[in-house]
Amino acid sequence: MLRIIAIIVATIGLAYAAWANSASTLLSKFSPERGLQLNPTSAHALMNVTEKAKAKKDQSEFLKIARTNSMAALRSEPLSSRALRQLGVYFAMSGNVNKGRKLVELSASLSRRDTPGQLWLANDALNAGRFRDALQALDVVMRTQRETREVAFTALGSALADPEFRRVFVSYVSNKPSWLKPFIQFNVSLKQPETLSRTLLQMQPLSKNIFDDRTAGALLSSLVSRSPIEEARLFYTKMPGASAQNLTSIEFARPADAFRFPPFGWEMLNDGNVQGFGRVSDGVSIEALAVPNTSGTAARKLLFLRPGTYRWSGSADLSDMTGGGSTSVNLLCNTGPGRWDNLSRLELQPGRNQFVFTVSPGCSAQLLTIDIAGPDAQNDVSMRVESMRLVRGNDAGQERATAATTAVAGAD
Numbered sequence: 001m002l003r004i005i006a007i008i009v010a011t012i013g014l015a016y017a018a019w020a021n022s023a024s025t026l027l028s029k030f031s032p033e034r035g036l037q038l039n040p041t042s043a044h045a046l047m048n049v050t051e052k053a054k055a056k057k058d059q060s061e062f063l064k065i066a067r068t069n070s071m072a073a074l075r076s077e078p079l080s081s082r083a084l085r086q087l088g089v090y091f092a093m094s095g096n097v098n099k100g101r102k103l104v105e106l107s108a109s110l111s112r113r114d115t116p117g118q119l120w121l122a123n124d125a126l127n128a129g130r131f132r133d134a135l136q137a138l139d140v141v142m143r144t145q146r147e148t149r150e151v152a153f154t155a156l157g158s159a160l161a162d163p164e165f166r167r168v169f170v171s172y173v174s175n176k177p178s179w180l181k182p183f184i185q186f187n188v189s190l191k192q193p194e195t196l197s198r199t200l201l202q203m204q205p206l207s208k209n210i211f212d213d214r215t216a217g218a219l220l221s222s223l224v225s226r227s228p229i230e231e232a233r234l235f236y237t238k239m240p241g242a243s244a245q246n247l248t249s250i251e252f253a254r255p256a257d258a259f260r261f262p263p264f265g266w267e268m269l270n271d272g273n274v275q276g277f278g279r280v281s282d283g284v285s286i287e288a289l290a291v292p293n294t295s296g297t298a299a300r301k302l303l304f305l306r307p308g309t310y311r312w313s314g315s316a317d318l319s320d321m322t323g324g325g326s327t328s329v330n331l332l333c334n335t336g337p338g339r340w341d342n343l344s345r346l347e348l349q350p351g352r353n354q355f356v357f358t359v360s361p362g363c364s365a366q367l368l369t370i371d372i373a374g375p376d377a378q379n380d381v382s383m384r385v386e387s388m389r390l391v392r393g394n395d396a397g398q399e400r401a402t403a404a405t406t407a408v409a410g411a412d
Contacts, residue, residue: 324375
């Protein structure tokens with residue numbers, strides 16, 4: 001709990017500093033100190049000088065001038081929310097937290113658009129474990145100040161690792177606030193994305209206008225790349241439209257499933273140098289492209305195969321691999337969160353290819369990948385693989401026997 005609170009407090013502190021630095025840069029263009037010299041009673045000049053001091057890493061100047069300047073500003077503008085907030089922060093920093101909190105709350109009641117005040121209240125509530133109050137303050141920031149949304153999204157995303165905060169969050173967003181969809185989209189790439197996936201499972205069912213298939217695929221891909229693999233499996237199996245067949249097969253009951261919820265369906269990758277493309281006609285077809293002197297994975301499919309021997313087969317069109325380069329099918333085994341060891345590799349040849357591999361008892365999840373490497377030349381290369389099948393053990397033997405019988409019948 002304390003670690004989570006520390007992360008949030010630090011994040012909100014950075015948010016305040018970022019806002020204040022931006023504000024001080026803007027204010028410095030108008031020389032608030034010079035404005036104060038010209039009119040020592042100007043409320044705006046007093047507040048601007050105080051805000052600039054608060055933006056500094058060293059808070060000694062702020063503590064020296066904040067009380068005097070804020071009181072003077074309030075004499076000119078008794079209902080100034082910014083002056084009240086500055087005075088409240090001063091009292092809180094000087095040891096009178098209760099008085100400071102009351103002043104910042106009064107400031108917030110006068111203006112909901114004072115971002116530093118709302119962030120201070122969120123910080124204060126988080127320190128006290130008042131999660132709903134913290135969410136209310138951050139809610140205001142996210143609804144009214146789009147330029148600071150990402151900071152609040154980051155803080156909330158980190159906070160979801162705490163089960164109690166997550167419980168309060170799920171309850172709070174039951175009315176589907178306007179920022180919920182962009183919040184989810186922003187946090188699919190969290191360092192520990194399982195915090196978001198667990199939250200979304202508690203929020204089910206979610207409509208497509210809040211959590212669509214594209215965002216679900218991005219989160220699943222993030223889970224596979226960063227989290228314990230069972231987190232990805234659990235989340236996928238709870239998704240509407242998930243198919244248990246897709247856990248152990250590269251053939252799909254519905255064509256639409258072939259590229260849905262990647263990498264439980266085929267995931268096409270693109271790093272600017274290697275790019276994968278997929279389409280469905282009679283079956284799944286995957287194309288890969290690579291620029292010279294580069295290599296990488298163009299497509300991947302997650303599997304949860306039982307221990308045993310398997311045979312992958314597929315037809316490769318390598319007519320555009322002129323000038324060199326190579327392409328391969330690989331099997332990787334999950335060895336921990338985000339860790340994948342290469343088990344087997346088959347370099348593809350033109351025409352029909354067969355790839356036999358063994359899954360050991362200790363390998364609970366696998367990635368089947370299609371990789372491509374560009375040549376040491378100036379031309380891009382590309383390939384296509386289609387008519388893919390994956391069969392296990394006796395099924396592989398049966399496939400060979402069937403093929404032989406067919407060949408004999410054809411000869412007759």
